[in-house]
Amino acid sequence: MRTTVRLFTRTALTVAAIGAFAVPPAYAGNSETLEIYPSEATPGTTVTVNTLACGKHGRGVGDANSLGAGEFHLNPSTHKEVVVGQFTVPEHVKPGTYGISVACDNGKTARGDLIVKHRRPSGHVQTGVGGSVGPDTAQVTAGAAVLAAAAVGGVLLLRRRASGAQGH
């Protein structure tokens, strides 16, 4: 029974994973190339896209809903035949490949893929201030006790010696 449930869970997860990475069929066909820079980005990064699809002085609307970044506008760049737009990778998007599409005012479309990678930490961690570093109070106490005992023993011994010498 448990195996069945696990198998089912695994299958469901696999299906979900395939679904997440699948190219939506609406973008297939006559789409032109959408250049995406950087093509691999971490959350928080501003991504710039451009395409020739919209033509000279063209405009377009980009769709970055696949990764939760909404829609964005594309406007003519300094190179007049290219339109350019930007969006920001949301902070909590999962790593993976996301399709970005653009619908031009001239009816053409363009699409490309953005790979989202997560940052890894770098460098050492700051996990201590030294509050545990210090004298070993138990050992110091024990040492003091031994010293005290030796002192008492020494005094007794000297006294006995002194009285012993008197006795002779």
Place this chain on the structure above:
Amino acid sequence: MSNRSKGWGIAVAACVGIWLVQNGSEHVTPPVPSAAQAFAAGPSVHTDAAADPLPPSAPVRLRIPETDVDTPMMGLGLAADGSLDVPPAGNRNMAGWFEDGTPPGAKGTAIVAGHVDNAEGPAVFYTLGALKKGHRIEVDRQDGRTAVFTVDAVEVYENKDFPDRKVYDEADRAEIRVITCGGGFSKKNGYQGNVVAFGHLIGVR
């Protein structure tokens, strides 16, 4: 017993007492892993085979039975300098995990960090440097499963030579890193390094 031998006994006791006081007054620092616990010393005699990774699920508690560690877990992000954030220093029994990364038990490298101490004294990972190859690290997860890891190595790195890739890169099986401060302490510069325990998943409960 002759007075002479009594005298010697007292002299020896005095020396021992002086040594105890002097030695005890020096700084006692957290345990540092021995060279035998490093990767370079080779794997432990008995190494458990890697278990199949689990689906991702957030950790809620971490235990290291050999050193009596039993701590809740919180999510951690990155600090402005790109280093892993750490749990609040005021809480001496709190570990954290890098929540944008791999959860413990899932395929990849789960990164866990906690304080060795705070201003008041020892904290959750004070004993991390005393861990040995083959010791267990257990992580309770939100999905009700417990991921059991075995320690592959415990290494200590200087802060300036921290090996990012070795510690943080994603493994292609389920692995864990537990990180804390260590490797020498100076009043001026604090802890000079990090102790890192490396482990891999060997079972699920």
